[in-house]
Amino acid sequence: MTNIHSSAAEMAAALSKNETTSVELTKLHLDQISKVDGKVHAFLHVDTEGALAQAAEVDAKRASGEQISPLAGVPLALKDVLTQKGIPTTAGSKILEGWRPPYDSTVVSKLKAAGVVILGKTNMDEFAMGSSTENSAYGTTQNPWDLSRIPGGSGGGSAAALASFQAPLAIGSDTGGSIRQPAALTGTVGVKPTYGGVSRYGVIAYSSSLDQIGPCARTVLDTALLHEVIAGHDERDSTSINAPVPQVVAAAKKLDVKGMKIGVIKELNGAGFQAGVIERFNESLDLLVANGAEIVEVSCPNFEYALAAYYLIAPSEASSNLARFDSMRYGLRVGDDGKRGAEEVMSITREAGFGKEVKRRIILGTYALSSGYYDAFYGSAQKVRTLVKQDFDAAFQMADVLVSPVTPTTAFKIGEKSDDPVAMYLSDIATIPVNMAGIGGMSLPCGLAAEDGLPVGFQIMSPVMQDDRMYRVGATLEAALVSKWGKPILANVPDLGGK
Amino acid sequence: MTLDYAAAVEKYEPTLGLEVHVELNTKSKMFCSCATEFGAQPNTQTCPVCLGLPGALPVVNAKAIESTILIGLALNCSIAPYSRFARKNYFYPDMPKNFQTSQYDEPICVNGYLDVEIETDEGQKTFRVDIERVHMEEDTGKSLHVGGSTGRIHGAEYSLLDYNRAGIPLVEIVTRIVPGTGKYAPQVARAYVTELRDILRSLGVSDVKMEQGSLRCDANVSLAPVGSGKLGTRSETKNVNSLRSVERAVSGEIERQANRLENGERIIQETRHFLEESGATRPGRSKEQAEDYRYFPEPDLVPVTPDAKWIEELRTRIPEKPSLRRKRLQAEWNCPDKEMESLVNAELLDVVEETIKLGAEPTRARTWWLGEISRLANEKEVAPTSLVNAVQVAEVISLIVSGELTDKLARQVVEGVIAGEGSPAQVIEKRGLKVVSDDSALMSAIEAAIAAQPDTAERVRGGNIPAAGALIGAVMKATGGAADAAKVRELLLKHLGQG
Numbered sequence A: 001m002t003n004i005h006s007s008a009a010e011m012a013a014a015l016s017k018n019e020t021t022s023v024e025l026t027k028l029h030l031d032q033i034s035k036v037d038g039k040v041h042a043f044l045h046v047d048t049e050g051a052l053a054q055a056a057e058v059d060a061k062r063a064s065g066e067q068i069s070p071l072a073g074v075p076l077a078l079k080d081v082l083t084q085k086g087i088p089t090t091a092g093s094k095i096l097e098g099w100r101p102p103y104d105s106t107v108v109s110k111l112k113a114a115g116v117v118i119l120g121k122t123n124m125d126e127f128a129m130g131s132s133t134e135n136s137a138y139g140t141t142q143n144p145w146d147l148s149r150i151p152g153g154s155g156g157g158s159a160a161a162l163a164s165f166q167a168p169l170a171i172g173s174d175t176g177g178s179i180r181q182p183a184a185l186t187g188t189v190g191v192k193p194t195y196g197g198v199s200r201y202g203v204i205a206y207s208s209s210l211d212q213i214g215p216c217a218r219t220v221l222d223t224a225l226l227h228e229v230i231a232g233h234d235e236r237d238s239t240s241i242n243a244p245v246p247q248v249v250a251a252a253k254k255l256d257v258k259g260m261k262i263g264v265i266k267e268l269n270g271a272g273f274q275a276g277v278i279e280r281f282n283e284s285l286d287l288l289v290a291n292g293a294e295i296v297e298v299s300c301p302n303f304e305y306a307l308a309a310y311y312l313i314a315p316s317e318a319s320s321n322l323a324r325f326d327s328m329r330y331g332l333r334v335g336d337d338g339k340r341g342a343e344e345v346m347s348i349t350r351e352a353g354f355g356k357e358v359k360r361r362i363i364l365g366t367y368a369l370s371s372g373y374y375d376a377f378y379g380s381a382q383k384v385r386t387l388v389k390q391d392f393d394a395a396f397q398m399a400d401v402l403v404s405p406v407t408p409t410t411a412f413k414i415g416e417k418s419d420d421p422v423a424m425y426l427s428d429i430a431t432i433p434v435n436m437a438g439i440g441g442m443s444l445p446c447g448l449a450a451e452d453g454l455p456v457g458f459q460i461m462s463p464v465m466q467d468d469r470m471y472r473v474g475a476t477l478e479a480a481l482v483s484k485w486g487k488p489i490l491a492n493v494p495d496l497g498g499k
Numbered sequence B: 001m002t003l004d005y006a007a008a009v010e011k012y013e014p015t016l017g018l019e020v021h022v023e024l025n026t027k028s029k030m031f032c033s034c035a036t037e038f039g040a041q042p043n044t045q046t047c048p049v050c051l052g053l054p055g056a057l058p059v060v061n062a063k064a065i066e067s068t069i070l071i072g073l074a075l076n077c078s079i080a081p082y083s084r085f086a087r088k089n090y091f092y093p094d095m096p097k098n099f100q101t102s103q104y105d106e107p108i109c110v111n112g113y114l115d116v117e118i119e120t121d122e123g124q125k126t127f128r129v130d131i132e133r134v135h136m137e138e139d140t141g142k143s144l145h146v147g148g149s150t151g152r153i154h155g156a157e158y159s160l161l162d163y164n165r166a167g168i169p170l171v172e173i174v175t176r177i178v179p180g181t182g183k184y185a186p187q188v189a190r191a192y193v194t195e196l197r198d199i200l201r202s203l204g205v206s207d208v209k210m211e212q213g214s215l216r217c218d219a220n221v222s223l224a225p226v227g228s229g230k231l232g233t234r235s236e237t238k239n240v241n242s243l244r245s246v247e248r249a250v251s252g253e254i255e256r257q258a259n260r261l262e263n264g265e266r267i268i269q270e271t272r273h274f275l276e277e278s279g280a281t282r283p284g285r286s287k288e289q290a291e292d293y294r295y296f297p298e299p300d301l302v303p304v305t306p307d308a309k310w311i312e313e314l315r316t317r318i319p320e321k322p323s324l325r326r327k328r329l330q331a332e333w334n335c336p337d338k339e340m341e342s343l344v345n346a347e348l349l350d351v352v353e354e355t356i357k358l359g360a361e362p363t364r365a366r367t368w369w370l371g372e373i374s375r376l377a378n379e380k381e382v383a384p385t386s387l388v389n390a391v392q393v394a395e396v397i398s399l400i401v402s403g404e405l406t407d408k409l410a411r412q413v414v415e416g417v418i419a420g421e422g423s424p425a426q427v428i429e430k431r432g433l434k435v436v437s438d439d440s441a442l443m444s445a446i447e448a449a450i451a452a453q454p455d456t457a458e459r460v461r462g463g464n465i466p467a468a469g470a471l472i473g474a475v476m477k478a479t480g481g482a483a484d485a486a487k488v489r490e491l492l493l494k495h496l497g498q499g
């Protein structure tokens, strides 16, 4: 019998065997949302009516014998960074309060076409800038493992929704780790596909050259199933890759890593990492060896500069991407008293509509792009980016996939780092290089840290458009871990009083 | 003391620089599929992309790239195998994204030239204008500032915005500085823009209508004392909406700057607006504090990398340079200068050439198009080519030459064709406009004329051939012009013993 604790694959199987209906499944999740989201605050908007209508439509199609896709009827939580026609879309910012997009993002179109039921929009750091959801203009999301802790960010809403069984599937966006870091901190699975693997059309841009949409779920297979729904070339996104989607579902079913070379990145496995994180990480390496993989150590000396370069490139692009929020055409407008000029209203609106971290990055980026500073800042950062890519290229000569812990620490307390932006930025030290190089990266849970009992994430990285490799390794490791534990990691998540 | 133009150029050496913006005539916009038709209802030709809505992404219009390469090739430029778009960041209400997507330091066409010929005191002289770059960009929307005295945004009560123009493909053609024109600077500027306009028209890539703004020229002018070898501070004159204005704007600016220098004032580097009525310029935005546009490569667009084979294929499509073609045709047709000028001004060169290619004799072809057809077109206030085509005119001319139509009848045939009565042959048939060539019918008319004027007939019999004119006139009158005058003359003289 399927319930909210089932995997998406199990739910899909039950639907196809007519053991349940999409309406029933959707109602179960809407119930869970109303029971627990008051505590978790994963959702910014729940589209009860729309979700039930979509579910009924899928059920009708199934009843009429129409061919439908594998995930049809399974509910999903959508990060509020993607446009969905007619549904409030804010990217976690006050400046977009009340805006209802007149168009669907490509990912939403694909989800709708596949019959995946969209429950609502999930919370995030404003414009995806942050690692904790504390930068959301609409309040912080709590980590279901410990409500006094952050769920990671920027996609903390999507990850927390999965970990508290409010949805079996979610969509995230990952610019420097916004899918993988929350996955790691909530014991869920999150994948950042190869840059260009999933269309960005309709994704409210933070840093266009780094942003990538990806699937989130509670198992590697579920993530793969969702990956194949949303991936593929889109003629509306010039940077989307025109090539066949890697066969990630087949890879996630392989459960075999014999003869594969796993490269451990020396620079991301030691100093600055919590002991319990390293311990779980090393245990996972042993499990991979036990399954026939070979471990090699690789060095990526330029990763040292990646974080600094990221904090020049991303804010530079953001300063330009966010210029359009000027109160003229949509969203918030403040101070338009009929006397003030356009420029003044723009200025007052931006002052009121943007949060502190967003302003910090706009100023940083504006400065980095200024004439006279461009070469030293933006220009140098691009050079580092090339070096990081070269490090990865060399490492992939020696290994099929690369691995590291996802984050230096487990989930920290709400408020702990909110006054120290640099400490916060360090949360993404292991995830950022992947975005800089445009390769694929996955986070899957590899256990609970001994010191705090909180989830630890294991990161697997694969070369451009070889996303299947990380799914293959991830699924094998997941199977070995679950068999060792005797139950999935989320069986340990506290009951939030939903029953 | 004030200097007039002649005195100004005696003392100061002008240096020119010209920037021409051309709206391409592609069916869709630069980065989206919206229509580009001129004069549509405001904001009816917009979409998420050209409105800069959150999440929307640009995709380059391939036709615009093709048109730009054609322009580059026609201007003897090299075509870059790799070029990129950049973002030019600044705030303005008619800029949907608050940045303009434009090529910057990596344009698609570079290092070309255009030779222009002008009339000098020493006869025809050629000036070479070096082209620095030809690049692609998008147009902005249009603002209409209502209320206030200046028509500018400051002081306006409110502003209306039309985004139909936002995203229309623009090509900017930038010359290097053009030194050494001396007093001919205004004529060189005009000749350059004229030649450029003709080239763009011959390529079919733009409507090149200066009055509608599909071709706009900014003229940079600076002065330095003659023989100093220096470059003065330049001003940039915008809003130059006709070829004549280009010439007037340059000479006006030369005079203004010379007088400032003469009075010991310095030239301010600034944008000036051309005033059509007075021919003077008024100051616009000062560029003393150069605006920092914070250019950086557009991360939403992949680089433009045209295939070398494609470029060579496009090269074969470059038509003969219009000025050379004019010279060639003028010689081939043995056409007087004045008439050639009229043909060019009336945009009849193509159709006359076509008419001649269809077998019409050049003088007749020119006369028909410039004469009767232009007269009718003027009456109806339409273009001559919208009334009849080359095939119809060539047919009429061939009927005149073969004697089947007189000029008078031919005019009636053309009228019929314009009235939609069919081809010339059909009109002749329907209206019964055949030349009367039946000798017996003519003979009775001739006999009647002789009977009516016996004295005249007697004079002709006596050898006074010119006297026959009165009799021929009478016959022509009697036949309503349907007779061939030469034939009448032949028969008449024969009848009176003078054949």
Ligand SMILES: [Zn+2]
Pocket (backbone or CB within 6 Å): B029, B032, B033, B034, B045, B046, B047, B048, B049, B050, B051, B167
């Ligand atoms: Zn559009």
